[in-house]
Amino acid sequence: MRERVPRAFHMTDVQNVGPRRFSGPRLPAARGWSILHIGYQYYYWVRKGSSSIRSNGCEISYPFLGPATPMRSAIFAIALTALSVSASLVKRATVNDIATLGYATLNGGTTGGSGGPSTTVSTLDALTTAVAGNAKKIVLISGTITGDAVVLIGSNTTVIGKTGSSLVGVGLRVLNETNVIIRNVKISKVLAPGDAIGVQSSHQVWVDHADLSSDRDHDKDFYDGLLDITHGVTGITVTNSKLYTHWKASLIGHSDSNGAEDVAITVTMALNWWFNLNSRTPSFRFGHGHIFNSVYDSNDDGINTRDGAQLLIENNVWSNATKAIKTDDGGFAVAIGNDFGGATNTAPVGNFTVPPYPRTLLATADVRASVVATAGQTLAF
Secondary structure, three states: OOOOOOEEEEEOOOOOOOOEEOOOOOOOOOOOEEEEEEOOOOOEEEOOOOOEEEEOOEEEEOOOOOOOOHHHHHHHHHHHHOOOOOOOOOOOOOOOOOOOOHHHHOOOOOOOOOOOOEEEEOOHHHHHHHOOOOOOEEEEEOOEEEEEEEEEOOOOEEEEEOOOOEEEEEEEEEEOOEEEEEEOOEEEOOEOOOOOEEEEOOEEEEEEOOEEEOOOOOOOOOEOEOEEEEOOOEEEEEEOOEEEEEEEOOEEOOOOOOHHHHOOOEEEEEOOEEEEEEEOOOEEEOOEEEEEOOEEEOOOOOEEEEOOOEEEEEOOEEEOOOEEEEEEEEOEEEEEOOEOOOOEEOOOOOOOOOOOOOOOOOOHHHHHHHHHHHOOOOOOO
């Protein structure tokens, strides 16, 4: 029996549980139960006698507490009574996954290198060669690659960071390309003028489960952006990512004088965690942006809507902040269901109220637990 799992959990005693998938309401945090994730994208597979739970490619180890007690069995039985069966089957994360959320699903979708040959790289030279060109391909990064470089990614490419991999001082750039997926990468300390991830003059790009950071010990211009999206890009989705400890996090739209090109920009940002950032969370010029189900902690500045940008901002959460949403240069925002945590929203109300694609929103109260548990390089490949 297989069941959809919109809500997931971490169990400490499942010896009496046969292979089963679960769905339903949040399970009780009591005697052997603790909530690990609340969301609609993660699925847990529990095996009898196993010591791990798999979740879309993530494996979470847990200890056995000995033979099941009547109390533990009772808790589990109570939980099962609330579960509902769905006929749909759910896959774990794979190298062939395609974009399923946001603007990246439009205009033919974003498939990257799905179905193409796979190669694993562990050096800068091998990475640079493997991701070049427009042939369909999947490139997996293994280990730590260091350098002072920005690697250009060709069209029809999926780039995946394997568990524990990282790029230090090495950024990724999508320039004049289309149909690119970047998943599960950890990138840090890319020196200016490079960005950790840069997308320019490109279309149909999905960034998922990225871990992007630097430090704030240096001057603000020592590094550039963590995730810059500029020059008329369209069909961009950024999900399940972590951006932190940096000065200028994410610039969307090139400059105040580039409106003729950047008015076309379309970006979805969902289920991301932004923290310990000075500015650009993001700074958004001209185009349309949909930002939802994200967490903002201890940032010095808020979402900045500029130069006529139209933003739809739904069910996000802020803490330890004074500014949640603002405008310096005539941007607009429709803000719905957010928890500003005492921070301000000073942006004029815009006209972007419904995105051109379906979406399922987490309840605002569930956003923090869901996002903090899963954002960043948390998939297993």
